[in-house]
Amino acid sequence: MRLREFRFAALLTMRVPYALNRLLQAIPITLGILIFSFILIKLAPGDPITMFVGDGGASPEYVAELTRRLGLDRPIHEQLTLYLWRLLQGDLGTSIHQGSSVLSVIMARAQPTIVLMACGITSGVIAGVLLGVYASARPYSRRDNVIIVASLVLYSLPGFWLGQMLILVFSVKLGMLPAAGMSSFVVGAGAQWLDYATHLVLPTITLGAGLAAFVMRFVRTSMIEALGQDYILTARSKGLSDLVIFYKHALRNALLPVVTYVGLRVGHILSGAVVIESVFGWPGLGRLLIDSLFARDYPLIMGMFIVVSFSVVLVNLAVDILYSYIDPRIRAQ
Amino acid sequence: MMPTPTDGLAPQGTDEDVLLRVRRLAMHIVRGTEVVHAVDGVDLDVGRRQIVGLVGESGSGKTMTCRTIMGLLPQGGTVSQGQILFKGRDLLQLPKDEIRDIQGREIGIIFQNPSSFLNPVMRIGEQIVESVMLHQGKTRREAKQHVIEALLKLGLPRAKAVFDYYPHQLSGGMRQRVMIAMAMACQPDLLIGDECTTELDVTTQLQILELLKESVVAAGSSLLLITHNLGVVAYMCDTVYVMYAGQVVEAANVFDLFDDPKHPYTVGLLKSTLSIEGGNAELVSIKGSVADLTDPPAGCRFHPRCPRAMEQCKTTMPGTLTVGAQHTVSCFLYT
Amino acid sequence: MKDWHFLRQAHSLWERFSPNRLGVFGLVILLFYVLIALFANVLAIYPPLMTGSGPSFAGLSAAHPFGTDNLGRDIFSETLYGARATLVVSFLAVVASTVVGLGFGAIAGYFGGWVDEALMRITEVFLVIPAIFLALVFVSIFGGSAWNVVGVIALLSWPQMARLVRAEFLVIKEQTYIDAARTSGAGNLHVIFREILPNAISTVIVNVSLTQASAILIESSLSFLGFGDPAVVSWGLMLHNAQKYFNQNWLMAFIPGLSIFLTVLALNLVGEGLAEALNPRRNVRAASLPR
Numbered sequence: 001m002r003l004r005e006f007r008f009a010a011l012l013t014m015r016v017p018y019a020l021n022r023l024l025q026a027i028p029i030t031l032g033i034l035i036f037s038f039i040l041i042k043l044a045p046g047d048p049i050t051m052f053v054g055d056g057g058a059s060p061e062y063v064a065e066l067t068r069r070l071g072l073d074r075p076i077h078e079q080l081t082l083y084l085w086r087l088l089q090g091d092l093g094t095s096i097h098q099g100s101s102v103l104s105v106i107m108a109r110a111q112p113t114i115v116l117m118a119c120g121i122t123s124g125v126i127a128g129v130l131l132g133v134y135a136s137a138r139p140y141s142r143r144d145n146v147i148i149v150a151s152l153v154l155y156s157l158p159g160f161w162l163g164q165m166l167i168l169v170f171s172v173k174l175g176m177l178p179a180a181g182m183s184s185f186v187v188g189a190g191a192q193w194l195d196y197a198t199h200l201v202l203p204t205i206t207l208g209a210g211l212a213a214f215v216m217r218f219v220r221t222s223m224i225e226a227l228g229q230d231y232i233l234t235a236r237s238k239g240l241s242d243l244v245i246f247y248k249h250a251l252r253n254a255l256l257p258v259v260t261y262v263g264l265r266v267g268h269i270l271s272g273a274v275v276i277e278s279v280f281g282w283p284g285l286g287r288l289l290i291d292s293l294f295a296r297d298y299p300l301i302m303g304m305f306i307v308v309s310f311s312v313v314l315v316n317l318a319v320d321i322l323y324s325y326i327d328p329r330i331r332a333q
Numbered sequence: 334m335m336p337t338p339t340d341g342l343a344p345q346g347t348d349e350d351v352l353l354r355v356r357r358l359a360m361h362i363v364r365g366t367e368v369v370h371a372v373d374g375v376d377l378d379v380g381r382r383q384i385v386g387l388v389g390e391s392g393s394g395k396t397m398t399c400r401t402i403m404g405l406l407p408q409g410g411t412v413s414q415g416q417i418l419f420k421g422r423d424l425l426q427l428p429k430d431e432i433r434d435i436q437g438r439e440i441g442i443i444f445q446n447p448s449s450f451l452n453p454v455m456r457i458g459e460q461i462v463e464s465v466m467l468h469q470g471k472t473r474r475e476a477k478q479h480v481i482e483a484l485l486k487l488g489l490p491r492a493k494a495v496f497d498y499y500p501h502q503l504s505g506g507m508r509q510r511v512m513i514a515m516a517m518a519c520q521p522d523l524l525i526g527d528e529c530t531t532e533l534d535v536t537t538q539l540q541i542l543e544l545l546k547e548s549v550v551a552a553g554s555s556l557l558l559i560t561h562n563l564g565v566v567a568y569m570c571d572t573v574y575v576m577y578a579g580q581v582v583e584a585a586n587v588f589d590l591f592d593d594p595k596h597p598y599t600v601g602l603l604k605s606t607l608s609i610e611g612g613n614a615e616l617v618s619i620k621g622s623v624a625d626l627t628d629p630p631a632g633c634r635f636h637p638r639c640p641r642a643m644e645q646c647k648t649t650m651p652g653t654l655t656v657g658a659q660h661t662v663s664c665f666l667y668t
Numbered sequence: 669m670k671d672w673h674f675l676r677q678a679h680s681l682w683e684r685f686s687p688n689r690l691g692v693f694g695l696v697i698l699l700f701y702v703l704i705a706l707f708a709n710v711l712a713i714y715p716p717l718m719t720g721s722g723p724s725f726a727g728l729s730a731a732h733p734f735g736t737d738n739l740g741r742d743i744f745s746e747t748l749y750g751a752r753a754t755l756v757v758s759f760l761a762v763v764a765s766t767v768v769g770l771g772f773g774a775i776a777g778y779f780g781g782w783v784d785e786a787l788m789r790i791t792e793v794f795l796v797i798p799a800i801f802l803a804l805v806f807v808s809i810f811g812g813s814a815w816n817v818v819g820v821i822a823l824l825s826w827p828q829m830a831r832l833v834r835a836e837f838l839v840i841k842e843q844t845y846i847d848a849a850r851t852s853g854a855g856n857l858h859v860i861f862r863e864i865l866p867n868a869i870s871t872v873i874v875n876v877s878l879t880q881a882s883a884i885l886i887e888s889s890l891s892f893l894g895f896g897d898p899a900v901v902s903w904g905l906m907l908h909n910a911q912k913y914f915n916q917n918w919l920m921a922f923i924p925g926l927s928i929f930l931t932v933l934a935l936n937l938v939g940e941g942l943a944e945a946l947n948p949r950r951n952v953r954a955a956s957l958p959r
Contacts, residue, residue: 158888312796
């Protein structure tokens, strides 16, 4: 018993150098993103003060204070340092139109987007894996070709158009599902959950469709490769059924790279979510971005830019570390 | 003594006594527009508690013969004729689920390269236990016990720990022992070893072969050993089949084969092996290269490389003739 | 002499491409839309953005094959003109990003060292930032004119091309014929342009097609969200207008969206067809479970 615990602890500490390594690699990228956003702000035409204060005009004292705080009267490299220092402290500025700090505004609106993305990713991955496995059972057969074409079609569909068409069919013509928003007015906790779920259906399908297309192709290739391996012959020689060979022996190998792959696509999925939130009136970060763009709320815009990009970096990092845990070949190094 | 056409090498007896009786087996593989005649008329017998060797160069069809026996045809492969009588039942006529029943439980196979033939993301214990649970209906706990005992007997002293290891955590020799354990898990009557020591270094090879022999004898099983190494054959086997270009060219018990090889190919093989071992100044080899199985030579397949080829060898296929008590050969020299 | 070689290569490429039915299908659709874009002014019934060409939400008729939108614009004509914006903007963006990507990728792949490292870091930054976010921020800061849209799409697409080109260069650079060229005294520029680049071309061509597909998606997404150029007819903009009027005339949303879908699909099919034609990979048939 004690040996087991000791081994577990040793395993954990051995993982740390790898995680640390990946963490260190993430720093230059983050820095790059921050510098890039600084450049963007500096390149913007017009008076920088207006960017922070808006068109409403402000008292000269406030302008002076802001000038001092942002270091606008100082050389550029000092401005950059000041900028980075502020960001490190979590100060993303104050939203012009909402009044409160940018960070708090973003946090308040993050949840619907996270929920939508979680549902979209889950449904997309599940659908993609099932179809990819189905196609790989009989490669180059008719059903395989159908699935490949289907994935090409799904992949080419503009997300906003798919969303609109789904609304057209299911909301407008059939009246089965709500067209927009996150909730309608219903009474009672149970009814509220159901209502929430029905509002989630169409956006989730729209978001998951594109991901499913990618995952489908990827899983198919991965499975075909796994099925061609020698250890599958060993499995067959033991008299195992087709089902067991497929799901227990081949799939386990084939799914490993899918994890990394989905992690890499998070940025794209996020982009898709912005558009879909607009189509469905989903009150998340995407809508927030659009609204702030129209309102020219620059602190909020740049704040969202930074937060979102940084989140993608974090997710990639997490996926990398996760992968090192699930692949036994790396895990036991 | 006039050689007579014969029907195989096995000791006389009913089909039940002879564990495996293969007759006129032929299998071809279709790849696009090419047809590879991998196995072309093979007769083979394995008796109970026998160790039979199947020798030949790569491309001789020995691996494909065994895969066909096992029911593991490659993509595009079809059996065009023949019988595979295992304990009296023709495996080629059995439905799929009965074949699956036999695979693993009554016939086991040990593959060549334990690194690629073990699933890298499954613990090795699991890979053996699933066979036991499937064929012997044991619970997981019983099966685990059984497997750990088997691993101990196969020379893995830390069997309990090893049970939870992944293949990459083991050395080559250990992995091959795992493969043996996997093939023998349900105590099959017939064990097939497909070049199972080729990838190992020489010392380990010897260890594994000894282990294999012990286990097979202890379990009362038979072993069909595929190899291109005549040394292994001399060490392990009771009877030997020599294959060339998808056909059996000579079959004998091991003593007769080494003392009195009949077929020119066997003679060539022995000479070249001995020339390496004996440290001759000159390496003797068989001239020419292995026959192309998509377009085999007419007549006797070996005639282009045979130092004693005659006119009829180029046009007609020689039948199988008995030249001794337990010795058959397929060559016109002996008619 | 050079022209003959080029023609022969093009012909052999066609030989390998044509059996792919999907690829040819895509090519046909692509040509269809290119023709529409070229001859929009001839085929259309009304000039672009002409409001009040008919009553709002008019039904289908000879004058209005797809009806009209909320401001009486003829959907059929608008769709035809929209092809221009979409194809031209995306094409220009792709050209720009290919040139930049080729340049950076070639330099990084060929010279290696810190130049390569620096490029990798820069492209990583771009590849991490979600595309729409970058595009929207850019457009909001610099304005949504057509040229700015071209610029931002090019900005988004060049990193991928650069990476691809760099990878190709890294591989080709190691080939022996490069050494041969160098030892015979060829300068760096000559080696890059005359030796390595022609061999990397096939990957570049495939990527051009696929990049244009994604460029169209980005452009139409921007227009759909309301950040494109309002003076230019584009399919995305039409969809943006259509949001509120599903009940009145669903063709407002269906037709332009279908066009976006078809052009993107066509480009993807052509891209995939080219990839197959240039690098056939169908020869390995895996040993799946027997029938």
